[in-house]
Amino acid sequence: MLDIQFIRDNAETVQRKSEEKGYKVNIGELLELDTERRSKLTQIEELRARRNALTAEMKGQKPSPEQVEQGKQLKEEIAAREIELTAVEDKFWPLLKKVPNMPLDEVPVGLTEDENVEIRVWGDKPEFGFTPKNHAEIAEAKGWLDKERGAKIAGSRFVYTMGDLVLLEMALWRFAMDVLTSETTLKKIAEAAGLQVSTKPFIPILPPAAAKQAVFEATGRLNRQEQTYKIEDEDLWLNASAEHTIAPIYLDEILSEADLPIRYVGYTTAFRREAGTYGKDTEGIFRLHQFNKLEMESFTTAETSYDEHLFLVAIQEYLTQQLGLPYHVLEKCTADIGRPNAKGVDVEVWLPSQNTYRETHTADYIGDYQTRAMKTRVRRQGGTVELAHTNDATAFSQRPLVGILENYQTAEGDVAVPEVLRPYMGGREVL
């Protein structure tokens, strides 16, 4: 949620930047409602002050008939004004929540993801002496994926993953966990990236995979139409990322500055409806209704959050480099960063079968957009209270498996194991 005070002071900018992100919001109407709301609020508070004064007059004695009559009138007036206020607020709050976070000035303006800007390229694309297969062909030939039975049991975009691919996936989680919980490794990554950030390790966490609606809405990530699954007859929505249940962990809490940054690395199964993607990425495990993901989430002060974002990106690149997967990094344009985000970076891994890079990681710079709604604050050393900042970023999803299968495939249809994963695979070099 954006600060209404900020919107009052910067109405034109907010209108323009919202449009640059592809959101239709009527800031003029919002501000009219805001004015009306404040005027009603003032009226009500004055009436209540009169009521409080009247009660104080009685000092525990029985009220006179006149006082009772006065009180009754005040009561009725307050009730009437409150109904008017509610009517205004019912329009005001949904409108305010619709206003997207403001992209930083450095974010490239664009209307589609085609206008994302490549900022780095890493690694050599593999050259095969044969026609490379796509990951689904490799995995299905090995008996690692059963899409048909997945569809029989749960429908399209659900699969059974089996055998060595399961072990490889778990190796990925364990490898990333070891990186993220090692202060030594984090220090190395920060230094290589030239960042002056805390090297405090991440805390592993297994969060709930579902959240109440009000909580989910506070994260700004509830997407009813296209993405999020609702549990019938319950006030519960399934998470589409561990971020959705880790970010609100300090809902309604005030953290101590001394405890920051707080970094979590969390694993959950994620659920996405993927409405509107019919026919896209139907092969294999690239786009599923249910997938597994390891997510990084940081809570910081305002002045350290931007570097924290860059740090998370550096970690993403480090992890991908360690796997030996060629990738490039995109600075996402205004249309692609998402409503709660002020800036976003994607890491995309090279897929030989598609002869292109595909998204494996996202890093979101959010600022205080989530914490304002979640009421997650920091008490500074001096005693003042302000909003905390959040950052989230993918550590690994299942998608790097797609990259491994395709980039490490052999002419025989086998898959070599990236060196860093071998310790987690019983030392095996080829699957």
Place this chain on the structure above:
RNA sequence: GGAGAGGUCGCAUAGUUGGUCUAGUGCGCUGCACUCGAAAUGCAGUAUACCGGCAACGGUAUCGAGGGUUCGAAUCCCUCCCUCUCCGCCA
């Protein structure tokens, strides 16, 4: 899921014939005094949000959440959430 007991200021607690209770006390924390320093002691302070104000400050709200009764609710009523104990069921 069933029965019972509870949810009060960072923590622990007081507070049910409704009124001077946003709320007492202890601990913790902050400042000051005392001290060479510390402890102990004494004094003062110690929530958050919104609205108005340049500010000082003022107002309003919040005793799990929401609604109701009343001139007036932490205190009464209803719904929901959570915790604990017992039973049932299960990983």
